[in-house]
Amino acid sequence: MALMSVDEALTHLTAAGSSYRQSKPLRTESLPLLDALGRLVAHDIMAPIPVPPERNSAMDGYAFAWADALAAESLVVSQRIPAGVAPMPLLPSTAARIFTGAVIPEGADTVEMQENCDESQGRVQFLTATRRGANIREAGEDIARDSLLLAAGTRLGAAELGLLASVGMANVNVLMPLTVAIVCTGNELVAPGDSLAAGQRYNSNDAMLAALLKQYGCSLISLPVVEDTLAATEQALLQAVTRGADLVMTTGGVSVGEEDHLRAAVERLGRLNLWKVAIKPGKPLAFGDIQGVPILGLPGNPQSVWVTYHILALPFIRALQGDPAVPLSLCLPAGFEQLKAQGRREYLRVKVVSDADGNQRVVPHPQQGSGALTSAAWSDGFAVVEANTTVMRGQSVAFIPVK
Numbered sequence: 001m002a003l004m005s006v007d008e009a010l011t012h013l014t015a016a017g018s019s020y021r022q023s024k025p026l027r028t029e030s031l032p033l034l035d036a037l038g039r040l041v042a043h044d045i046m047a048p049i050p051v052p053p054e055r056n057s058a059m060d061g062y063a064f065a066w067a068d069a070l071a072a073e074s075l076v077v078s079q080r081i082p083a084g085v086a087p088m089p090l091l092p093s094t095a096a097r098i099f100t101g102a103v104i105p106e107g108a109d110t111v112e113m114q115e116n117c118d119e120s121q122g123r124v125q126f127l128t129a130t131r132r133g134a135n136i137r138e139a140g141e142d143i144a145r146d147s148l149l150l151a152a153g154t155r156l157g158a159a160e161l162g163l164l165a166s167v168g169m170a171n172v173n174v175l176m177p178l179t180v181a182i183v184c185t186g187n188e189l190v191a192p193g194d195s196l197a198a199g200q201r202y203n204s205n206d207a208m209l210a211a212l213l214k215q216y217g218c219s220l221i222s223l224p225v226v227e228d229t230l231a232a233t234e235q236a237l238l239q240a241v242t243r244g245a246d247l248v249m250t251t252g253g254v255s256v257g258e259e260d261h262l263r264a265a266v267e268r269l270g271r272l273n274l275w276k277v278a279i280k281p282g283k284p285l286a287f288g289d290i291q292g293v294p295i296l297g298l299p300g301n302p303q304s305v306w307v308t309y310h311i312l313a314l315p316f317i318r319a320l321q322g323d324p325a326v327p328l329s330l331c332l333p334a335g336f337e338q339l340k341a342q343g344r345r346e347y348l349r350v351k352v353v354s355d356a357d358g359n360q361r362v363v364p365h366p367q368q369g370s371g372a373l374t375s376a377a378w379s380d381g382f383a384v385v386e387a388n389t390t391v392m393r394g395q396s397v398a399f400i401p402v403k
Helices: 006-023 066-071 158-166 204-215 230-242 262-269 302-321 374-378
Strands: 028-032 061-064 075-081 094-098 110-113 117-120 123-126 148-150 171-175 179-184 219-222 247-251 271-275 286-290 293-298 330-333 345-354 360-364 381-385 396-401
Touching (some): 066 094, 204 302, 247 302, 262 271, 262 286, 302 381, 345 396
Parallel strands (some): 247 293
Antiparallel strands (some): 345 360, 381 396
C-alpha cells in the first residue's frame, strides 16, 4: 500500500470522525457551569436575554439630553444613579449624576465623563463640546437576544463560562466525555516502578497518551500491556470494544515486522481503512473499525506517538466529538537549515527563541530521533518541513504550537 500524504490522511480521518459522530452521537448531560470546564457544548446555545439588558453608562459622569446641554450653560442635577438602581425619568433641562454600568434614565441620550464636567451648587457645567450619544452602551450591544452565543462543539473555557453566566445560565448541556481505550503492545514494555530486565524499557506511551487524552477531556479505559502475539492482540482489542470504548487507540505493532500483529488483528476482527502515512516521525499508522468502534493504531516509538497524536489523532477525535477547533499555525523564521530533502513531511520539535532585538525564530532540538522524548518535553511545538523541500536559515516555516 502506497504512502498516503498527511493532508489526504487528515481529510480521510476527519470525514470518518464526522460520520461516526452522526451515526452514533455521544450522550449529553447538564452540569453546573464550573463542573463543565473543559467540556464540549452539546447544542447551539442562543442568548436568552440581551447583554447589556438595558442602556447603561460607560463612564462615571452625568447623563442628560444633548439638546438641553446646547440650550443652557449649566443643568440642574436632579438625581443620582449608581449601578444596580432603577432610575427615575429625567426631568426636562436637568442632568443626572451617573456611574459606570448604571441604567440610562428615560429622557437622557448622552453621558459626559466627570473629568469634563464641573458641578457646583447643584448644577453641572460641561467644559468641552459633547457628542450626542457619547458614552452610552446600548441594550444588546455585546449580545443580542436570540443570537448564537456558543456553537455546538465549543470547548468551555473560562471566557465561555463567563459568557454563559452573563446571560444568567447556571447550567449547561455538554457532551459526555469520549471514552478511549488505550492498548500498548510490546513484550519489552514494563510499567514504571517495576524493575527492568535485560532488553526491557519503561512504558512511557501509556502515561503520555493517557495524559494527552485527559487534557482533552476524555475518559480512559486502561488495559495491561499486550504481548506481541496475534491472539493476545485480538483479545485486547475485543476487550476494549466490549468495555464500552468509543475509540480504541493503540501504540506499537503497526509496522511490518514478524512481531507486529495489529494490522492482521484489525483485518480479522473488522476492517482496515488506512495504513502508512508520509509523515516523519510516525510512518506506520493504522485506522480501522471493529464492531462499529473506530481504532487508531499509532507507532510504538514515543516521539512518533507524540507527533502522530497531535497531527493525526487529535483532529480525528475533534471530528468524532463535533469540535470545530482548528490548531493554531504560525509562520516564523527558521533558526536552522536543512539542506537534505526528505520524502515525507517532517515535524521537527522546536523551541521559539528571541534575539537581543526581540526577533523570534524557531530552533530544533538536537535529538530528533523517533524514540527520544526529551525533544517533546523541551519544545514549544513543531516546525513543519514539507516533503521534498529544503530549509535555509531565516526562511519562514510553519510553526504549530503544542503544550
